[in-house]
Amino acid sequence: MKKITLTALALMASAASFAQTTLWNGEDKELTPDNTAGFWNDGTPKLIENPETDGINTSSKCIMFKMSNSNKVVKLPFRDWIKPSMNGSKRISLMIKKNQAENVMVELSDPTDGSTSYWKKQAVYYTGEGKWQKLVFDYTANGDFDNPGIMTITAQTGNVDGEQDVYIDNIVIEDAPKINGNLFSYYNDENKLTGNVKLTGAWMKGSSMNADVDPWQKNTYNDYEYFYGKANDITSVDIREAQASDVDVNQFFKNPNTIVYADVAYDHANVVVDGNATNVELTDANAFAIPENFTAASVTLTRTLREGINSFVLPFSVKPDELGATELATYYNKSEGNKVTFVKKDMATGVEANVPFITCNVAPDKACENMDLNFTNKDFVATPASFDDAFKGVYAPQKANGLYGIDNNGNLHKGGETATINAFHAFYQPAVGQEVAAAIDYFTSETTGISTVTTTSSAAATAVYDLSGRRVADSLAAGRLAKGIYVVGGKKVAVK
Template identity: 60%
Template sequence: MKKFTLVALAMMASASCFAQTTLWNGEDINITSKEHAGFWADANPELVGNPEKDGINTSVHCLKFVISKDNKVVKLPFREWMQPSMNGSKRVSLMIKKDAAENVKVELSDPTDGSAGYWKKQVVWYGGGDKWQKLVFDFTSNGDFDNPGIMTITAQTGDVNAEQTVYIDNIVIEEAPKINGKLFSEYNAENPITGNLKLTGAWMKGESTNADGDWTPNSYNDFEYFNQLASAGVTSIDMRGTVTKDVDINQFFFKNPNTIVYADAAYDHANVVVGGNAANLVLTDANAFNAPVDFTAESVKLTRSLQNGINSFVLPFEVSASELGASKVATFKETNGDIANFETVAEVEANKPFLTIDAKEAKELKFVDKTIVATPETLADNDFVGVYAPTSGEGKYGINAKGNLQKGGADAKLNAFHAYLNVTDTNHAPARIALNGSTLTAINSITADKVVDTAVYDISGRRVYGKLHKGLYIMNGKKVVVK
């Protein structure tokens, strides 16, 4: 058991400060006032000007006291009217500046005088090099509690061989991390985290030591815990305005690499939007995509297979044929009998499904300086529908190699950033595609595991309805003789 030298600080009155509950900040409490007379009883603590405002702590005032061999312990009683609530949080943080790099301990007691209740103890290493440092004490491993009554801060856990000046400031209860206003405890395997998300509270990674008995390591990582509860359906994370410490940004992308993260600070990862701009946007058609807020991307890389000929597309930014390695791009106009009519355009606007004409085979596409437009509720252009999430292709009409529309079978799949024709009257489904009034041929199919075409065509490629007479026909891509 390590020897402790205690410096006690009573908790101050709670006050809401953004995403935190402020216990003491050096600005609102006058320790010599009549209201707080006797509150600071020992060690002659004094409210002083911040000796180093150009670092991470820019407060005007802070608390100063001196630890010495003859004066190791400060006992500061707690007032009933000062009882704060943890509000589901398990963390307390403070700013500290001291002469030596040593362990710092925080203890929380029950709401009375501490004699008959619990003491919860956590230790964190101070390595600030005589600079202000924020220390976070995580009490997750100390059991449940909500209304601590006394805070004890140990600024020196060994023998005091010489005087040490200690400065403390900004003592707060960090708000519990929340997803769309809900605590982690509200999510599980049956109810995973999914969709577009708004994070609030304090999101942190770090470690402290449980010192209730023997010292036991206590690591915490809100980002890793998020990943454990998240589904592949997480498409965006807005973490702007959260309080953070040691952000583990990679955890947001393990389930869905297409996830868009809106943040206040830049991180070494693609798909992070800061101030409305992302340096790199990296997408794949194997995962879902959704951007709830517009932003610009300096570079975009999309992984999806293009076949020689014609491909279906939908993209979250404006695009031209040359950028896709195609001779033309075309948008849907209408269906007319057995013909689905498309018209060529110079450029296709964001979130509008389209076709590429005479595209070259490729597995990856790259773009520069693109404005990503927020994803609308629907991606339909009349009966031509785009998809931003992998979905079943069953019953959806894709494009086969002969330029005819083909119905997806039970195992058919449609990847993100593709499109399909929504056919409601399957007895009169369009069989071919026309571009600017001219019928196209040699059109490749959209991505699908299996496709089934029950339509029948004559040798000229015209669809045949009703009873078949003697002759040669095309059925499911094969020649069939009816006698």
């Protein structure tokens, strides 16, 4: 099984979950003569109408100043009205528009929390050719700091060709990228990144130049590569509430069974958009778990299928012919003598999602090692936290020492010290002190029925099961049951 993957570029936003700290955007300022709109007079800035709203910056107002070799700087003292905290973020961004391509430098200084003074500088190359461009300044290489009070923007670090108009807008502290609400620093040897995860904050990749050192040093950041490096059996990634740009979706698939919940489609299997996936590819060699239901148009599961009997658990319903079997059977919640009892399922309905079962009578020509089982139009159901019955499904490869597996002839075998069991299989786990059965046994198939049907008045007071083999009451007298057919003591009972 081979996945074809490409790096996808996308921009997603959720106003409800993504909270930038806006340092300046001009929208709440009045257009008045000589209005500096909060900037200091360095460079004689002036609030004006945005001259280009049909591009990436649709704001109605921005700041403009005249830049020349004698004047390249504007200063913004947001300490006067906001006293911001970086809140774990290392990035500030702004929109800028000017004629000449060159490095733009941003210096953060004058902390408002009383800490030691600092001057943290990062530079990014502007290539905008007179168009608005978003520049992201990443301060990861500048050491720890918080609560900056003044921003100094040097619109060009080299020579200026004549006098230029420079436009600046939308200055923000980008929300720190988070996983399950935690900063990257939370994940270590004790707090591993596993299971179903949700991303929030601003997820980015790019580079800027650390201008605190001479010569400047390139500072490269990639949140997606960081995620990949920390991932440990990730089973799903929800990026719908993240502000994610330049998404490298490949970095989410350290585990090939991962399911990604997204707002836009990517050229990759296992991506769910609006509750639907085009293609899902799974292997029993890796863990699987999902927190939400979805529908897949095409599903491929790679695992060994033996002649005769195989154990299964699947996140969607399935019928016998889809597995090359003549019948499927589920655990009947009872063990007598040397037998563990299963009940065969109706051929037309098969087995529901997340119900462990066995295949019966897989033909030799259908059996194959590491074969691809293909399904169409399957409704995936969220993974249960556990399985109540003694016959338990497995959604992650694990050690099977002491667990009982079923061979292709229906015999039970206890796993030794080196035994393992793969995902999408099932095993039998007897209760403590229970005599372990040696083989499986079947009720007659539901399609032919159990021969004797009694009424509630004559049934014995033993445990009650529905026709799927699920225990629904300790006895007929223990609780009120809906009208229908149940199994009590191996016989069908009609509740009227």
